[in-house]
Amino acid sequence: MAPEDYNVRPDEVKSIACPDCRTWRRIMGETVFTIREHSASDEAAVDEAHTLCPGSYQLVEVDIDIRRWQARQNRLLREAMPQDNRRAAQQHYKPLPAPAAPVSRIKAEVTLEATRQSYLAHRKGCTRCIKGQHCTDGGVLARRYVLALQKEPARRESRERLERQERRAERKRTAPAVRKAQWAERGGVAVEAANNRCANRAPGMVSTFRGPQVPVAPRDIEAHERRQAELGKQYVRRTPAV
Known part of the structure; x- marks a missing residue:
């Protein structure tokens, strides 16, 4: 059958165009599909009985990929739709910018x-x-x-x-x-000399930075050497021999 002669969309009632009378009829059943019972013509007289269509109770075998069939049908419907109907009825316009606030x-x-x-x-x-x-x-x-x-x-x-x-x-x-x-x-020596010229120093004071003059050598060299020799002898006597 042609793809446009039946409807097996998952979210809709399954229907088919009867091969004998070419009218759309419902497909019945859950696992075994058959065409619903219907008459051959709906224009029968009042006293006459309706004639059963030969297409009633015919078995319907679904041997197609439903997703591919549905995608193809949707594409055909979009192509067959007029150009005016493809556009949205409501036009959305870009809103105008709000006026600037006064100063x-x-x-x-x-x-x-x-x-x-x-x-x-x-x-x-x-x-x-x-x-x-x-x-x-x-x-x-x-x-x-x-x-x-x-x-x-x-x-x-x-x-x-x-x-x-x-x-x-x-x-x-x-x-x-x-x-x-x-x-x-400027250097430390120059700063020290300038400071000595500006401030009064105490006797024996070299500068305010280095403090008083301290002797670095003994005044009596001989007395210092005798004293160091005596201290050495005392240290030897106190220290026991090893």
């Missing part, structure tokens, strides 16, 4: 210069802001500018304090390296 409603960083420029730009282009009168947006911008003027001293002090803290932290971070570089560049 008075933009939430940005509030600074004195920004509020001043916004207020002057609005006054320049607004025909209702004349002399001391303001429109709704002009009044909002004017109040924002006045508020920024009132907060500017505290903001300036906070900014200066933050800058001082940053400079102090930078000096603290770089101070050891800077001092080391300065000491290596």
Whole structure:
């Protein structure tokens, strides 16, 4: 039979075009499929009996790949469909962008210069802001500018304090390296000599860096040698022989 003469879709009622009367009839059964009983013609007289169609109870053997058959039928239906029906009835248009918010409603960083420029730009282009009168947006911008003027001293002090803290932290971070570089560049002897010229030293004090003058050799060499010899003899007597 032709593929378009039967319907065996899994989600639909199985049906077939009867080979004898060419009318669509239901396929009955779960494992053994047969064509449902039907008459040869539906146009019989009132007193006459209906004649049974020879195609009734005929066995139907499904020997096709149902998935491939269904895919082919779907493709044929799409190709046979008119071009107007292929398109969606509802057209989706790209939404228009929302209008930009007025300057008075933009939430940005509030600074004195920004509020001043916004207020002057609005006054320049607004025909209702004349002399001391303001429109709704002009009044909002004017109040924002006045508020920024009132907060500017505290903001300036906070900014200066933050800058001082940053400079102090930078000096603290770089101070050891800077001092080391300065000491290596100018030399310790020159710095010591300059410091001795500027400060008063105590008697016997070489400098504030090295401290007092300490003798490195004995004054009486002979007395020192005799004393060392006596200490050596005492050490020999105290130490037992091994």
